[in-house]
């Protein structure tokens with residue numbers, strides 16, 4: 001039996017819109033809980049949101065923006081963070097490709113992309129989130145030294161991600177000389193990650209950063 005969605009938000013509604021970001025600027029949307037200058041961390045495709053909540057709890061003085069395409073996932077996460085607090089999280093229901101260009105240039109401390117849909121069929125590859133144009137924009141939005149971390153369980157998508165990241169001139173591989181790690185000790189698992197681990201799928205964790213200069 002399917003359970004009906006609950007639409008009421010039992011507390012502060014932390015959802016924001018693209019229009020609000022454009023009109024007021026993202027930092028203003030974290031007030032009054034966070035005022036003044038604060039670092040910004042963004043997760044693209046947060047799914048059930050446990051990873052974002054973990055990041056936000058670890059860094060209470062940092063603003064965390066969760067971007068997610070699914071209305072249902074955003075609604076459920078909004079209800080959860082209204083119930084449980086999480087004053088330093090804001091959520092937006094939109095495509096990452098639309099939101100990222102609206103973020104401040106050199107204004108993001110870290111982007112996280114965890115287990116985004118691999119779209120395994122060749123004719124669907126253009127739907128993959130990690131694409132050269134998006135990565136170029138992510139690189140521009142990162143502060144110098146800011147991090148871009150991408151995880152996938154899918155071998156062919158991992159090869160694609162590797163090629164796209166290696167070709168991005170503004171980024172450097174924090175794991176150099178290896179392209180990715182199979183494990184990241186101490187890293188919070190995501191909901192999908194736990195499923196893929198249970199199935200024994202190979203994990204790939206890419207850890208890049210925006211170059212501070214032309215040096216490695």
Ligand SMILES: C[S@@+](CC[C@H](N)C(=O)[O-])C[C@H]1O[C@@H](n2cnc3c(N)ncnc32)[C@H](O)[C@@H]1O
Pocket residue numbers: 044045046047048067068069070073094095096097113114115116117129190191192193
């Ligand atoms: C496979 S799930 C992974 C969820 C979560 N990151 C995890 O690891 O458990 C991919 C998520 O990305 C969202 N998504 C897919 N394309 C997106 C896009 N272009 N922008 C934002 N979210 C997207 C989906 O709705 C889904 O929740």
